[in-house]
Amino acid sequence: MTTNTLFIRILAFGAIVAIIAGLFWSQNPAFLSTGNIRALMRHMSVNGVAALGLTFVIVVRHFDLSFPGVASFGAMTMGWLIAGGQPLWMAISGGLAVGLLFGIFNGIAVARFKLPDIVTTIATGGLAIGFSYFYSNGTSISRNFFMSGLLDINDGRFLGLDRPFAILLGAALIGILILNASRFGRAFYATGENETAAWYSGVPVNAMVVAAFALCGLCACLSVVLLVASSGAANVSAGTQLLMPAFAAVYLGAALFGRPSVLATLAGTMLMSLMLNGFTLLAIPYYYSDAIVSTVLILAITCFDPRISGALRRLIPARKEKLA
Amino acid sequence: MGAESFLAMRGIDKRFGDVRALNDVDFELEAGEIHALLGVNGAGKSTLIKILSGVYSKDAGSIRIDGEEFALGSPRAAIEAGIAVVQQHPELVGDLTGAENIFLGQEHRRSGLFSPVNGQDIRRRAAALLERFPIDVDLDRAVDDMPAVDREIVAILHALRLENARILILDEPTSTLTEREKESLFEMMQTLKAQGLAIIYITHHLDEVFEIADRFTVFRGGRRVATHGVAEAQREGISIPNLMLDSVAGDIFPPRSDRVDGEVVFEARDLSRQGEFEDVSFSARKGEILGIFGLVGSGVDELSKALFGVLRPDSGELHLNGRRVRFRSPAQALKAGIFLVPGDRRTEGLSMDENVIFNTTVANLGRASLGGFMRFGRNRRDSGALAERVDLQPRKLDRPLRGYSGGNQQKVVIAKGLYREADVYIFVEPTVGVDIGARAKIYTLMRELSDRAAVIVISSDCDEVFGVADRTVALYKGAPIGAPSREITRDHLLHAGIMGEAV
Incomplete structure (x- = not known):
């Protein structure tokens, strides 16, 4: 993508944000209040971190449906460690380790053993949910949470930003460095674009797929840490709400920016959160939000699909058509 | 206006933005004729075909078939006018039989959601089609189990399944075929020609033109440059490459190297892989190009992959710069200094x-x-x-x-x-689907590379191997015929590769 088209796409994204924000603001001026914007950024943080990890899996053209289950297991592991009196850093590391291990497991199954990604990750996700019941037979854990300092992750501030949002920005920055500025990023894209050609070019394609799944698991568990910090309790269904918004954010971003990338995912997350937050303010019942997210997901997939975008392009007369 | 041709296209114009893809082009085709369309990529031949098949609409000009004017604004209109097109890479359903593929989408004579697919009826219609065009092909096999040429035949029969088909367009049908398969395809084309079909045939292989076509038309820069009868062109010594290129091309191959004492960079000793190639030995030197000629299926493709770590040889040794090497992946081969220009650039390159x-x-x-x-x-x-x-x-x-x-x-x-x-460059089928201007450039680059690296060219195009390489050897059914040598003539190389005959 040239800098020029990137600039145009960012402008277009800004315009969409302005229109949506303007619409909600005209219905309810509280939409642009400081309080609401902070709530919005907080909401973005949880979904954004999960979507960030998923971006890598989508870039290598695979699917991970296990990360919600893995996140639940991570949440319960962390909760169990806190309740057992472990220091906070240890508890968080334990939660993240769960994500990393499941991700690596998924990646090896898919890359090395060529198992079908969708079915495999549904199964590992189910497995992770099963494991998450072990600690407390399925009851939620909140013992020691207040004393552990976990809640400060949600309430604290960093450089004037709410801490969850600062964590999202930090994770996104690392993501941009890896995926869009480093040689590993090239290898991720090359693997997804044409695995055979990438292998012939010396790219360790299996390792890239494993790394993508590992990052996805890790990010899912990081996002659930933020979620648990805001709710104050770990429960076995903590991760389930991550699935749809993460996929919607990645695909919406890819539709806006022409391909999946960290920046695109951030943009997608922001649009999703804008809409969900706006509908909440308009007092549209929460149970519609799943339907709204799903609708956006379908629209985004439609735009991202080369056949559809190709058909749209064909509607514009053959002016720029390549000479055969 | 005298006897008009069966198909007469007059004054065809087509613009894409500022580019004039076709410029006042006339084209004529007779019934029972095989007419080759030639030209480098972008010369206009594909645009002409797409106008004839209704994919593009012309900006100006007239199209008359058998004296009747047709507008041909859509693929459907072209089909109704009796124009049958076979794409360069026809899409077939691998699990279905040849007959089922031919009548795909037209299984029923009566329409209706619940009318069952009648296998017997399809077979009967396929038999009727084969009666019209007597061709030796088993249409009851699944397409996936067919050799490439039978798939091409299925695609052609699919295009001809309508009774009214009278003009057949073949877009590079031989690009995936071996030499022998090509012959069966040409036999089929002769059969169709005898039935009175008019055949338009696009190819990059000029030798095929003399083998199969009756006439040829050359395009250059959106204009028709010349139309000649093949016999006439042979008699008068007309050079098709000169017609296709703007400047007089001369030889597209760079001069040979006279360096014979370059250091040995890459060496294979008795390399074998069960059922694919056996006891292949060669040494590639700096300063010269080593050529390996082998038809599709002769093991050259597998050999190239074994040299690059994609496949592992069962026995034998590879030596790079005097040291024994073993590659378990392309990454290791690359790291050691070997680069492969793969045979299928779209999927591997x-x-x-x-x-x-x-x-x-x-x-x-x-x-x-x-x-x-x-x-x-x-x-x-x-x-x-x-x-x-x-x-x-x-x-x-x-x-x-x-x-x-x-x-x-x-x-x-x-x-x-x-x-x-890299220190070693291996080119596999380097000019498949490449127009003649780019071919000359690619050969020049290979020659330049050989100054500082060992260059190996592996191809099923005998003229290419003979033309560009200094030392050549042929592979026949996996076995090298003789050792690489500077003394082998083009005819010897061809015979060795096609029939396995040593000099």
Whole structure:
């Protein structure tokens, strides 16, 4: 993508944000209040971190449906460690380790053993949910949470930003460095674009797929840490709400920016959160939000699909058509 | 106006934006004729075909078939006018039989959601079709189990399944066929011709023209340059390459090397792989090009992959710069200093949706980055310089590879190899689907590379191997016929590769 088209796409994204924000603001001026914007950024943080990890899996053209289950297991592991009196850093590391291990497991199954990604990750996700019941037979854990300092992750501030949002920005920055500025990023894209050609070019394609799944698991568990910090309790269904918004954010971003990338995912997350937050303010019942997210997901997939975008392009007369 | 041709296209114009793809083109075709369309990529032959098949609509001109005027604004109108098209890579359903593929979408004579598919009826109609066009092919086999030529025949029968088909268009039908399969396809074309069909035939292989066509038309820069009878062209010694190229091309191959004492860089000793190739030995030197000729299925493809770590040989040794090497992956071969220009650039060589810079640098990310981070400015400059060196047309570094012609895609693969700075370059089928202008450039680049690296060219095109390489050897059914030598003539090489006859 040239800098020029990137600039145009960012402008277009800004315009969409302005229109949506303007619409909600005209219905309810509280939409642009400081309080609401902070709530919005907080909401973005949880979904954004999960979507960030998923971006890598989508870039290598695979699917991970296990990360919600893995996140639940991570949440319960962390909760169990806190309740057992472990220091906070240890508890968080334990939660993240769960994500990393499941991700690596998924990646090896898919890359090395060529198992079908969708079915495999549904199964590992189910497995992770099963494991998450072990600690407390399925009851939620909140013992020691207040004393552990976990809640400060949600309430604290960093450089004037709410801490969850600062964590999202930090994770996104690392993501941009890896995926869009480093040689590993090239290898991720090359693997997804044409695995055979990438292998012939010396790219360790299996390792890239494993790394993508590992990052996805890790990010899912990081996002659930933020979620648990805001709710104050770990429960076995903590991760389930991550699935749809993460996929919607990645695909919406890819539709806006022409391909999946960290920046695109951030943009997608922001649009999703804008809409969900706006509908909440308009007092549209929460149970519609799943339907709204799903609708956006379908629209985004439609735009991202080369056949559809190709058909749209064909509607514009053959002016720029390549000479055969 | 006298006897008009069966198909008469007059004054056809077609513009795409500022580019005039067809400029006042006349084209005539007779019934019972095989007419070859020739021209480098972008010359206008594909545009003409697409107008005839209704994919593009013409800007000006008239099309008359058998004296009747047709507008041909859509594929449907073209089919109704009796024009049958076989695409370059026909899409067939692998699990279905040949007959089922031919009548795909027309299984029923009566329409209705619940009318069952009648296998017997389809077989009967297939038999009737074979009666009209007597061709030796088993249409009860699944397409996946068929050899490439039978798949091509199924695609042609699919195009001809309508009773009214009277003009058949074949777009590079031989590109995936072996020499022997080509012969069966040509037999079929003769049969169809005898039935009175008019056949338009696009090809890059000029030798095929003399073998099968009655007449040929050459396009250049959107204009029709010449139409000649094949017999007439042979009699008068008309040079088709000269017609196709703007300047008089002369020989497209660079001069041979007279260096014979270059140091041995890469050596194979008794390399074997069960059922694919056996006891292959050669040494590749700096300063010369080693050529290996073998038909599809002769083991050359597997051999090239074994040299690059894609496949592992069962026995034998590889030596690089005097040291024994074993590759377990292409990554190891690359690291050791070997670069493969693969035979199938679309699936093995390029990321088609990525741009020139991405593809040029991807095989050497270490050079393209510093401390793990991409050096964007430098990579752009390096890619630009390499694009200039390989004469990429157009030189648009941000354009995805999909937007380039076959010849220019291949130039990007070579730029990728140059960026890798390897010691050994292996070219497999380097000019399949590449027009003649780009071919000459690619051969020149191979010659330039041989100055500082060992270059091996592996191809099923005998003239290519003979023309570009200094020392040649043929592989026949997996076995090398003799040792690589400078003394082998073109005819000997051809005989060795096709019939396994030693000199």
